[in-house]
Amino acid sequence: MLTQKPSGWTLFRNPDFRLFGAARFLTGIAFQMEAVAVGWFVYDLTKSALALGLVGLASFAPAILGALVTGHVADTYDRRRIAAAAYALLALASGGLTALALVPGSPVWPVYALMIAVGSARAFANPATQALLPTLVPREQFGTAIAWNSSLWQSAAVSGPAVGGLLYALGPAVVFASAGVCFAVAALCVAAIRPGPAAAPRGPVTWSTLLAGLTYIRSQPVVLGAITLDLVAVLLGGATALLPIFAQEVLHVGPLGLGLLRSMPAAGGVAMAVVLAHRPLERRAGPRLLAAVAVFGFATIGFGLSTSLPLSMACLFVTGAADMVSVYVRQSLVQGETPDAMRGRVAAVNTVFIGASNELGEFESGLLAALIGAAPAVVAGGVATVLVAGLWGRLFPALRARDRLIAG
Structure with a gap:
């Protein structure tokens, strides 16, 4: 090592x-x-x-x-x-x-x-x-x-x-x-x-040990704030499930255009991950996490309003890059704050939160789009995401004030 x-x-x-x-x-x-x-x-x-x-x-x-x-x-x-x-x-x-x-x-x-x-x-x-x-x-x-x-x-x-x-x-x-x-x-x-x-000694399995991950997360405002912020932001601001509608009815680009749109968030994530790997964020971790979620929301609004394929691709690229900053900070905080003996249970809870936000986010996007239309649904989700970033800054002052990515 x-x-x-x-x-x-x-x-x-x-x-x-x-x-x-x-x-x-x-x-x-x-x-x-x-x-x-x-x-x-x-x-x-x-x-x-x-x-x-x-x-x-x-x-x-x-x-x-x-x-x-x-x-x-x-x-x-x-x-x-x-x-x-x-x-x-x-x-x-x-x-x-x-x-x-x-x-x-x-x-x-x-x-x-x-x-x-x-x-x-x-x-x-x-x-x-x-x-x-x-x-x-x-x-x-x-x-x-x-x-x-x-x-x-x-x-x-x-x-x-x-x-x-x-x-x-x-x-x-x-x-x-x-x-x-x-x-x-x-x-x-x-x-x-x-x-x-070596792994922790295996003692009796009790409800206390099984629920230890949830209990620990609830006791750590920084970890709780970071995990729930991601859950709510993805739940409200995701547009992936509606991309076929935008490709066909808004941008009129067909299957090839849909493939380009779907690749943009991941491409933005890759680009930002390479940047972060070479220039890691070490200070102002909390404010940067909140700012990244807000940028994600604004880029989502831009995508919802766009009628141009290049602009829509650019907006989705930005959402991917912003989401990567969020993932980077959140994972660093969660893994850095959690004792090794608890990391598996905390990671399991984190996995469920992320998976649930993705699955439920697609359902929420589809339901809202059926009620008010695809573009208004995406714009509304982006606005809600920006508001959530501001609200979480108030609800979790410890997260807002967090400076170093890795404490100690």
Whole structure:
């Protein structure tokens, strides 16, 4: 492990971080490819929009239902082994999808069963990997490590759907098999990371230990403010679910334009993550978090008002960049403030909050758009996000006053 403070690419001299980064990128690519392929495959089998919704429910429900257990497991067992086992399960699930795709006229219910397995594996992998990252680098390098980690994930978000779409031309089985290989290699990468600190002694499992993550978050105004700010901002300000409407009815650009629009937030996130990796934020963490959420809101308003493809793309690029600043500060605060023995449980709660805000945000956007129209719904969401940034500054003065990203 490095002892000097790295800058930019020098962090990759850390072999454990390289292995972790490789696993992060491979799983990101695999998830994105598989999401594209599962959607097309299920729709080909059923021609039902409800069936597509059930796929999302099957993959997300385990994270909600198992949050208390998965966080506790991440804090009491070897996080490397948990992540490696979860990725291995994802590889097996991809193998199952491959087999289904090779059998003509397959029923759809096995897909739901396999997506439950995928969701369960992710429910264990997410808190384990979030809690593992801070143990791989010195405390003062959290920010840079988080920026590179986010950059790798966002890069996968940009390239994964395109790769999945290209491979799908060869058949869904090719996509599922490729994703399975990525998950398997990711499992090997995580398993090769050197053992870190020993896990906490395993005592009796009680409601107190299971709820410890929630209890800790409630007791820490900075952590509580950062997590809930992200939840409310994404819940109100997300426009992703409405992009097909904007592409077809507002911008008149068709599928290619829709692809460009969908790639812009991730592209903005990648660009900002690279900047933050080379020039980490060390001061005025709280004000910058609140400012980033406000910029996200203003850019969302701009997108809702735009009738120009280049301007709309620019606005979405800014939302991605602003969201990356928010992710960077929030993750650094959460991981930096949380004791290692609690990181798994706090990360599990954080994962549920993020996932719930994304899923419920899409529902809220669709519902509001059905009532008042797509453009007014996006503008209203952007305005609400800006107001929330100001309100959270008042509700959480400790967050507003937070100076250093990593205390102590």
